[in-house]
Amino acid sequence: MVIGRFPESIVVIGAGMAGLVCTLELMKQGYNVRLFEATNRPGGRVYTMRDQFADGMYCEMGAAFIGAHHFLTLSYAQQAGVQLINLPVPNRRLTYINGRLIIDSPAEPARWPVSLTAEERNLGYAGILEKYLNPGLKATGNPFLPDWPTKQAIQLDSMTMEEYLKGQGASPGAIKLSEIGYMQMLGDGIRKVSALQRLLDLKMASSEGSAQTIAGGMDQLPKKLALTIGSNISYGCAATHIEHNNKGVTIQFTKSGEVFTIYCDRVIMAIPSTVLRTIHFSPPLTKEKNDAIQNQLSTSVTRTVVQSRTKFWKNLSSFTTVNTDLKIGWLYDATFTQTTSRRGLICSYSSGEAAREIARAGNLNAAVSEIKQVLPELSYNYEGAAVFSWDHNPYSRGAYAWYRPKQMIRMIPTLSAQQDSIYFAGDDTSLFPGWIEGAISSALRTVNQIIAGNSI
Structure with missing residues (x-):
């Protein structure tokens, strides 16, 4: 097999994990690649919030851990040189249900x-x-x-x-x-x-071994991959129109209110379906492709983070997480790896209708009240709170894809298929939406599609 002419240029839209890996792998193959990102940072839904809390504390708003069998993610983490920390395995399970905090362990099973x-x-x-x-x-x-x-x-x-x-x-x-x-x-x-x-x-x-997180925040991984890409990334550039024909692709972007145009041979759309809907394609995508993009659902996720004067929960039955039947959903210690401050952060992970309700204006206090209901000592330690909704982020419009019955098997092959000179990557084109592993696997599949298309 002989490799034919490389395209003169490939544009990747979206510097989440899929876009970063597509760019890196195509650069390794000798392609001329440019990566455009609408926000001012790499990582997409790998987002570590850092500017809301005291003492340099931070909290993950998106991806928070890497499973022991997430081999692609672990490989890129090793390549990037980030330090991994094992997540603690609690010896007791805490659940807040029907107004009661239940402690469950092998030695003392809960009633x-x-x-x-x-x-x-x-x-x-x-x-x-x-x-x-x-x-x-x-x-x-x-x-x-x-x-x-x-x-x-x-x-x-x-x-x-x-x-x-x-x-x-x-x-x-x-x-x-x-x-x-x-x-x-x-x-x-x-x-x-x-x-x-x-x-x-x-x-x-699930993981047979210990799941891990990245020392200093999960955003260290996309940041280090972006450094490798260097000046080939342009930030603050939002794609609005894409024209495509057998001669190539024309992409219109906006940056700081100005409009500019890029010409390339191929384009990779490494952004969620919820954002793809906002881009005008000429000629239109096929009906099957467009229907899949328009109908793919995205999980509503809202994170509520409270700052506490002390880590009072260290005395609460080895607390790392609490499952609840309240709107706040899942509570966890967001600062278990952060030891330089006596303060701490507790994060609430809400999804679905509960997430949408908390994200509505004025509902932050109700979420904080529910957290205090589960952990009463917070009332004496509370210093403030922040809320983040993926639904309200214009470049995600939701957290990760989900499917009703009879949708998943039918839609994913359509979502992941190329159309002419347009390719589609991202965790929502994989079988594992919401995971870095899904994003990377989609990127490698896309790179293989492009390489195969250049073979003769």
């Missing part, structure tokens, strides 16, 4: 204030999840094999996660327990999301 069957009470929380989730986790199959999706995977994609749990025999009480915390963080919850997507995401989240 859950929900109606469970005798078998479920015997199994305990971990046993309930294992009993009802393991069959589905196996049934998803291996999406990297050529015969995927299997009949079982297709069947899972035809039902909601709640329907799957009911089919496994889970009681209403067990379903309530299972959806508190991480299970509820995809789309509008288990009553609406595809069981296949929910189970594939659980596989991505």
Whole structure:
């Protein structure tokens, strides 16, 4: 096989993890690549908030950890030279449910204030999840094999996660327990999301080894990759129009109120579908492609971060996280790796309708009140709060893609397919939206599409 003429130039739109990796890998192959980013920073939804808190403290608004089996992410972290820190594994699980803080551990199993069957009470929380989730986790199959999706995977994609749990025999009480915390963080919850997507995401989240975070903040990874790219990145440039034909691509951008135009042979759209909808394509994208872009859903995520005068929670049963049935969702210690200040940050991770409600003007105080309800000592330590909504960010318009039944298997091949000289990357074109691993895998797939297109 002989490699043909390289394109004169390739433009990548979006300096999130997918756009950064596309640019780096194409540069390695000798292509002339320019990367344009609408904001003033690299990373996209890998975003570490730093300017709202005292003593140099920071909090992750997006990606917060890397799983032990996220091999692509770990590889790029090694290449970038960032330092990884193991996340703590708590010996107790804290859950706030029906107005009570429940402590659950292998040594002292909790008495859950929900109606469970005798078998479920015997199994305990971990046993309930294992009993009802393991069959589905196996049934998803291996999406990297050529015969995927299997009949079982297709069947899972035809039902909601709640329907799957009911089919496994889970009681209403067990379903309530299972959806508190991480299970509820995809789309509008288990009553609406595809069981296949929910189970594939659980596989991505689970880890046989220790999950890790990046010392100094997750944004260190995109920042270091951007340094390698150097002057080939232009910030503050928002794409508005794309014209394409068999001779190449013309892209119109705005920067500081001024309009400018770039000509190239190929363009990679490494931005979410929610933002792709704002760009005018001429000629239009195919109906199938456009329908997939217009109909892909994005999870609403709102983070509420409270600053505390002390890390009073260090005395609370090895607190690192609390799952709640409140609008604030999942609470966690955002400063467990930050030891230079006596202060601390507690972050609330809300999703779905709860996230949309908290993000509405004037609702910050209600979220803070719920956090104080779970952790009463915060009332004496409270110093202030900040709220961040991905829905309200004009260059994300949501946090990560989610699918209703019968959407995932049908839409992803369309979302990831190229059209003429236009290519599409990003975690929402992968099977693992919301993960750096999904973004990187989409970038490598896109790079391979371009290289294959230049082979003769």
